[in-house]
Amino acid sequence: MAATVDSAHWNARLAELITRYDVPGASLAFAHEGEVYTFVAGVLNKDTGTPVSTDSLFQIGSVSKVWTATQLMLLVEQGRLTLDTPVVELLPEFKVADAQVTKTVTVRHLLTHTSGIDGDLFLDSGRGDDCLEKYVAACAELTQNHPIGESFSYCNSGFVIAGRIIERLTGKTWDAALREQICAPLGLTHTWTLPEDVLRFSAATGHVEDGSPTSVWGLTRAMGPAGLICARASDVVAFGLAHLGTELLAAPGAMTEPQVRLPNPYTIAPEWGIGWILDEWSGHRVIMHAGNTIGQSAMLWVLPDTGTVVCLLANGGETSALQRTLGAELFAVLADVEMPELLGPPDTPVDVDVARHAGTYERVGCLATVSVGDDAKLHLNIRVTGALADISPEMDWDLIPVDESTFVGRREGSPLWDSMVFYELADGSRYIHMGVRATPKTA
Template identity: 90%
Template sequence: MTAIVEPAYWNARLAELIAEYEVPGASLAFLHEGEVHSFAAGVLNKDTGTPVSTDSLFQIGSVSKVWTATQLMLLAEQGRLTLDTPVVDLLPEFKVADAEVTKTVTVRHLLTHTSGIDGDLFLDTGRGDDCLEKYVAACAELTQNHPIGESFSYCNSGFVIAGRIIERLTGKSWDEALREQICEPLGLTHTWTLPEDVLRFSAATGHVEDGNPTPVWGLPRAMGPAGLICARASDVVAFGRAHLGTELLAAPGAMTAPQVRLPNPYTLAPEWGIGWILDEWAGHRVIMHAGNTIGQSAMLWVMPDTGTVICLLVNGGESGAIQRDLGRELFAALADVEMPELLGPPETPVDVDVAGHVGTYERVGCLSTVSVNDDGKLHLHIEVTGALADISPPMDWDLIPVDATTFVGRREGSPLWDSVVFYELADGSRYVHMGVRATPKTA
């Protein structure tokens, strides 16, 4: 075994990093030269002290969206739908508040987050197999946060609707269809969606900012297609590996063709495909997806031309920082590729007119207020609203200008900078783009 994949080194390194970033527990797996290597460190729950093993299941959050997109692409390859099929043709009962969007929104809009549907609706519609059906009925009240196709805004609801399409076309619950379409063909024995299945294994509990276990273990069942898969890291790597060839899809490249450029290209990447986030590092194409649930975070990176697949799962702490540090080190070691740095403050301070950015920006689940400090700099106050408000404390960032519309800020104690971009649509309406979401200026 080469030093690059030496288990003693990576186990020790993972333990060092979770201590540095106050992460209770982590599971790491990567594919190198055709072989999967798995590592674990820390505990599943700080209250119980149960150690993480390489077979432990973590919530992979929105990485689940790539699985849901893959399910729809499998159905598309069977001729059951196309990306440009209107949703209402597949779900005649579907509607949102805008009648024109109801008629024209397509599967492609859902899978590329370009529908404009204001879709951070975390709604508990019960534990029955009809939970997605009930959720889609509740979408009738969802308004637009931007006109259809005019921008990009991350939309959880769009993927729940996509999951309901899968149910309609397969005649099975989304959970059953996932097992039949993906888990069983790939031999994934440690990938599950329902708590009663997850509890048969050693399962991670999330931890909140104070380091304590979360008061709620997981999201409602209806959010499954958007972010409810639980898996061990090696199973997630096996799923990523399948997208390097034709184990699942006859034409996996259809999912990684660029579909839309993001108004804020600095948060994760500049482009989005079908489900996948798309980037390029030093001439190497990278497809990836991140996931965050209640106190748990996941990251899946795939570099097709080097055959490198990496998955890191954690249950609290500075998740973004450990992902960056470990990812940087792994890609250097496994593929001799340097991960680009995140956008940060410019070396030379920039003077810009900030008056036009001041105001209130609001969408479902989030209220942001932009004001000016005594020193003339922008300040951002973010409040989570709705179902997750009780477990998501407000955040305050001082914003540092990079140029007239691009700023960076970070919450107190965080080692990472987040990017904030102010922009206008063709009709002159003003938006702020952060956290891969477009939020309209309302006052």
């Protein structure tokens, strides 16, 4: 028998954990035995001290990608396209630097992050309704991160392109199509994409590493399909619940069929579906997605077997630690399901040849330098480049080997370990996979 929800406990626990992890404010909602419960703690903005309410909107970041994938799947069910339709058939003006990729990349490649298109182009193409059209035009210069279909690398650019496909097929802006396809049918009154709409509600502000509010509130409008939805936690739960039935899609299970295995299965999960991240905990299927924007974070977990849906939104601090601690406690109590531990250092040190991994690894938006120190240990320096460089701190990690190709490290002060996997494609090209992205070795 499932546990009865102790609302007083979860209210107190959320408040306790945001204090532990220096999170200014958080909003939690979960569905349990047909009821949706909501909890809040902290403030929307440290400068104003405005308290979080259950109706407050947070940026859900890349959780937006599941919404965009759902929009396209609705159009697939209408027969407007298939997952294997080449993008250029839907957007004849589309092109990237590689002419063969331009011809062959499909909608499935975009939604499963297997296109190989270098995917972190954070471009300000204006605030007009033509911003996605302008963004797609700028993709003509994007090179390949890896050969098409040969690996997995998280691709924000691919989801902006997907958003433009939605615009072409619906004749509406992505924002308007989202409201018509998803928000209106589900009655989501507190889910919006444009700042002028979000500001009609109480809205969270992100906070940077020193705890102060961000100087930039959100991403540019063009990044909408990849990560610009703002919503209250209960709206996100309603969206998750819709994927357990046929309220939106006639066959929602098509989105949760495994499409690709990740080279690094330790960061978040081993497999990806159409939009959804796929895992298994205690013998139960889990579908989920995480999101991070400028000082804000989101997590959506769905356990189809138990009907449990959890959304946690936060606006700064050690949000990953908050998600894992609170999520593990919730699933243990509500569904008797154990969340797996993150990979950490082995109990017994492993002796491996680290020198072969040294070098420079680079993709759009990121320069990673792997070197061997005087102590014969591997060291990783990560520098964000491009549009987000000014608001992204440089990171330095000492890497601890787990095996010949797998390492873990963590930034100073973080309670959580991150994993990195060095690997090689069939053509001999070498990569490091970290943060769900493949970064090729360039020197």
